Amino acid sequence: MQQAASNNSAQQSSDSVRILGVDTGGTFTDFVYYEQGQLKIHKVLSTPHAPEQAILQGIEALGLDKQLDNLSIVHGSTVATNAVLEKKGVKTVYISNTGLADVLTIARQARKELYNLCPRPESPPVPRSLCYEVNSRVSANGQRLQSLDDDELQQLNDFIGQHQPQSVAINLLFSFLDDQDECRIENSLREAFPELFISRSSDILPEYKEYERGIATWLNAWVGPLVQGYLKRLTQAIKPAQLAVMQSSGGTIAAEKAADQAVRMLLSGPAGGLAGAKYIAGQQANLLTFDMGGTSTDVAVIEGELQLTSEGCIGAYPVAISMVDMHTIGAGGGSIAQVDEGGVLQVGPESAGASPGPACYGQGGIQATVTDANLILGRLSAKAFLGGSMSLDKSAANSVIEKLAKSLSLSVAATASGIIQVANEHMSRALRVMSIQRGIDPKTLVLVPFGGAGALHVCALADNLQMSHVLVPVHAGVLSAFGMVVAPHSRDLSHTINVLLEATGVDATEELTLEALINEQLQILACRGLSELKSEGINESQINTHYSVDLRYVGQSYTLNVPWAEQTRSLQIARDEFHMLHQKRYGHQHDQPVELVNVRVKVSAPPVTLCLPKLVPATDDALVTAKRQVYGIDKSVPVYQREHLKYGHQISGPALIVERVSTTWLAPDWQCIVDSIGNLILKNYKS
Numbered sequence: 001m002q003q004a005a006s007n008n009s010a011q012q013s014s015d016s017v018r019i020l021g022v023d024t025g026g027t028f029t030d031f032v033y034y035e036q037g038q039l040k041i042h043k044v045l046s047t048p049h050a051p052e053q054a055i056l057q058g059i060e061a062l063g064l065d066k067q068l069d070n071l072s073i074v075h076g077s078t079v080a081t082n083a084v085l086e087k088k089g090v091k092t093v094y095i096s097n098t099g100l101a102d103v104l105t106i107a108r109q110a111r112k113e114l115y116n117l118c119p120r121p122e123s124p125p126v127p128r129s130l131c132y133e134v135n136s137r138v139s140a141n142g143q144r145l146q147s148l149d150d151d152e153l154q155q156l157n158d159f160i161g162q163h164q165p166q167s168v169a170i171n172l173l174f175s176f177l178d179d180q181d182e183c184r185i186e187n188s189l190r191e192a193f194p195e196l197f198i199s200r201s202s203d204i205l206p207e208y209k210e211y212e213r214g215i216a217t218w219l220n221a222w223v224g225p226l227v228q229g230y231l232k233r234l235t236q237a238i239k240p241a242q243l244a245v246m247q248s249s250g251g252t253i254a255a256e257k258a259a260d261q262a263v264r265m266l267l268s269g270p271a272g273g274l275a276g277a278k279y280i281a282g283q284q285a286n287l288l289t290f291d292m293g294g295t296s297t298d299v300a301v302i303e304g305e306l307q308l309t310s311e312g313c314i315g316a317y318p319v320a321i322s323m324v325d326m327h328t329i330g331a332g333g334g335s336i337a338q339v340d341e342g343g344v345l346q347v348g349p350e351s352a353g354a355s356p357g358p359a360c361y362g363q364g365g366i367q368a369t370v371t372d373a374n375l376i377l378g379r380l381s382a383k384a385f386l387g388g389s390m391s392l393d394k395s396a397a398n399s400v401i402e403k404l405a406k407s408l409s410l411s412v413a414a415t416a417s418g419i420i421q422v423a424n425e426h427m428s429r430a431l432r433v434m435s436i437q438r439g440i441d442p443k444t445l446v447l448v449p450f451g452g453a454g455a456l457h458v459c460a461l462a463d464n465l466q467m468s469h470v471l472v473p474v475h476a477g478v479l480s481a482f483g484m485v486v487a488p489h490s491r492d493l494s495h496t497i498n499v500l501l502e503a504t505g506v507d508a509t510e511e512l513t514l515e516a517l518i519n520e521q522l523q524i525l526a527c528r529g530l531s532e533l534k535s536e537g538i539n540e541s542q543i544n545t546h547y548s549v550d551l552r553y554v555g556q557s558y559t560l561n562v563p564w565a566e567q568t569r570s571l572q573i574a575r576d577e578f579h580m581l582h583q584k585r586y587g588h589q590h591d592q593p594v595e596l597v598n599v600r601v602k603v604s605a606p607p608v609t610l611c612l613p614k615l616v617p618a619t620d621d622a623l624v625t626a627k628r629q630v631y632g633i634d635k636s637v638p639v640y641q642r643e644h645l646k647y648g649h650q651i652s653g654p655a656l657i658v659e660r661v662s663t664t665w666l667a668p669d670w671q672c673i674v675d676s677i678g679n680l681i682l683k684n685y686k687s
Contacts, residue, residue: 027294251490477661
C-alpha cells in the first residue's frame with residue numbers, strides 16, 4: 001500500500017526528510033515510512049526473542065537497508081514492558097536510608113484478595129540480601145540531619161564488589177529536597193565500577209511518595225541494562241541511520257538518552273497509537289480510542305490533548321512517571337479462548353502471541369483465539385490476509401474451535417460467535433472504565449479503533465455503549481507506527497514543592513511571593529528540558545513549553561493536574577480550574593484549602609508535518625470486489641477494497657472493507673462515508 005503525502009513543516013523540507021516509524025507489538029511489528037511526500041506501510045511477524053531481527057527484516061523488505069544515510073527511525077519498543085511483565089530484570093542492588101530497606105516490599109499494604117485469609121506470598125521486588133542501608137537523613141523540610149562519611153561510601157563499594165550486581169537503584173528520603181548524598185553515592189560508584197548501571201531517584205522522579213519514587217527508580221535500574229543493550233545493538237545494526245524512541249508520555253527521545261530512562265518507555269507503543277489518532281482525527285478533539293492488537297487492547301480518552309497520568313501501573317507495580325492515561329486489558333486477536341471448570345467460555349488474558357500465534361497462522365498453535373473465531377465467522381479472508389502476503393489455515397482454526405464447541409454442546413460457528421461476544425464484552429467494560437466511570441458520557445465522544453483487529457469489533461462496541469459516531473482512521477492497522485512519525489520531540493519534567501494555597505484570606509503580597517516561588521521552580525525545569533532538546537540538535541525557536549501543577553484538597557492523597565496559565569500564572573485561576581475538574585471527576589467539590597504538590601513542565605518541538613493527500617471525489621458507487629458468507633447474515637456480504645474507495649463513497653452494512661493491514665466489519669444498521677483523506681466515518685442510522 002502506498003499513498004502520497006506532503007510536508008508543510010516550516011522547519012523541515014519534504015525533499016530532505018526521511019522517517020521510519022516502527023512499532024514492535026506482541027504479534028506484529030509495524031512500519032510506516034515517509035519520504036518526499038509519500039507513505040509506505042509494512043507488517044512483519046514480531047521476533048520476541050530478539051525484537052531487532054523483525055525490525056531489520058522490515059527495513060530490508062522496504063528496500064531501506066542500502067539507504068540508511070540521513071534516515072531517522074522512531075521506535076516504539078516493548079523491551080522494557082516485557083521485562084517488567086515477565087519479571088526478567090537484571091540483578092539490582094537497592095540503596096536506602098537506615099531502617100527503610102523494606103519500603104518496596106511493604107508497599108502500600110494493599111491486599112489484592114480482600115477476603116482471602118491465606119493469600120499466596122509474593123516475592124519482594126528486591127531480595128533482602130541485595131538491599132543496603134546508609135546512614136543519611138534529610139528532614140521533611142529539607143534540613144540535613146545526618147550526612148554520609150567516606151568510610152560508609154567505602155563499605156558500600158565493598159558490598160557492591162562482593163555481590164557484583166548489573167545495576168544499582170538509589171532512593172534516599174526526601175532526595176527531591178536535597179540530593180547531595182544520592183549524588184555522592186552515584187559518583188563514588190561510578191568511579192569504582194564504571195560499567196555499573198546506576199539509577200538515582202532525584203534524577204528519575206524528584207517527587208514525594210517514598211514507595212512510588214522507589215519503585216520507579218528500581219524499575220529503571222532493573223530493566224535499564226536490558227534496554228541499554230538492546231538499543232546499542234539496534235543502533236549499531238542500523239548505522240548510519242539515527243534512532244529515537246517513543247516515550248510513555250507521547251513524545252520522542254534520542255536513543256542514547258532513552259537508554260538511561262528505561263522506565264519512561266513502558267507504554268512506548270501505545271503512546272504512539274494515541275499520537276497517531278490525535279493527528280488523524282484533526283479537529284474532532286474528543287475521542288475514545290481503543291487499540292486492539294494481537295495481545296492486548298488499550299483504551300484511552302483524548303480531550304484536545306493526550307491525557308497524561310502519574311498514577312499508572314505496569315503489572316503489579318505502580319509507575320509514577322508521566323505516561324498516557326489508558327486502561328489495558330488482555331483482549332487481542334491472539335487472546336486464547338477456553339472453557340473453565342464451570343463450563344463457562346472465557347477469553348484471555350493469555351495470548352498466543354506471535355509464536356506460535358493463532359492456530360490459523362499455521363505455526364503450531366493448538367488453542368482457539370479471537371482471530372481464529374473471526375476467520376470461522378467469515379470476517380477474515382484465508383487467502384487475502386495482510387494483502388495476500390500471508391495465508392490463513394481455516395481448517396486449523398475450525399479444529400481448535402471444534403474442541404470448545406463439543407464442551408459447550410454448540411456448533412463451531414456458534415462457538416466462534418460466542419468467543420467474539422465475550423471478547424467484545426471485555427473491551428466494552430474497558431471503554432466504560434475510561435468514560436462512564438470518569439463522568440464522561442461516551443455518546444459525546446467519537447469512537448476511534450485502530451490496531452490490526454480494532455475495526456473488526458468497533459460496531460459491536462459502539463452499540464454496547466450506545467455510541468453512534470465512529471472514525472476508522474486511514475492506516476488504522478499501523479497507526480501506532482504512524483504515530484511515531486508524527487510524534488513531537490519532548491521531555492516531561494516534575495518536582496515536588498508541597499505548598500498550601502489558601503482559598504480565602506491570603507494576603508496579596510504573600511500570594512505574589514508564592515506565585516514567584518512556583519514560577520521559579522517551573523523555570524528551573526523548563527531550562528533543563530530546553531537544554532536536553534537543544535543537545536539533540538533541535539532549534540530553540542521551535543521548542544514550546546507547557547506548565548501545569550498537581551493540586552489536591554488538604555487531607556487528600558491523590559492530585560489532579562491543571563494547567564498553570566502561561567500568561568497570567570495566577571493561583572486563583574489554578575484553584576478555580578481545580579474545583580471544576582474535581583466536580584467533573586468526582587461529582588462534588590469542597591470548601592477546603594487547596595494544596596499544590598508538584599509542578600510539571602513539558603517542553604516539546606513539533607516533528608515533520610504530514611499533510612495527507614485528498615482523495616478524488618466519487619462519481620459512481622463504490623466497487624464491490626467480492627462477496628463472502630458471514631455468520632448471522634442471510635445473504636452474501638459485499639467486500640470492498642479500501643484503497644479503491646473515493647471521497648464521498650457511501651456503503652451500507654452489512655459489508656466488509658478490507659485493506660492490507662486491517663479489516664473493517666460494517667454491521668447491519670451501520671453506514672460508512674469516506675472522508676476527504678480516506679478515513680471511514682461510521683454512523684448507526686437507527687440509533
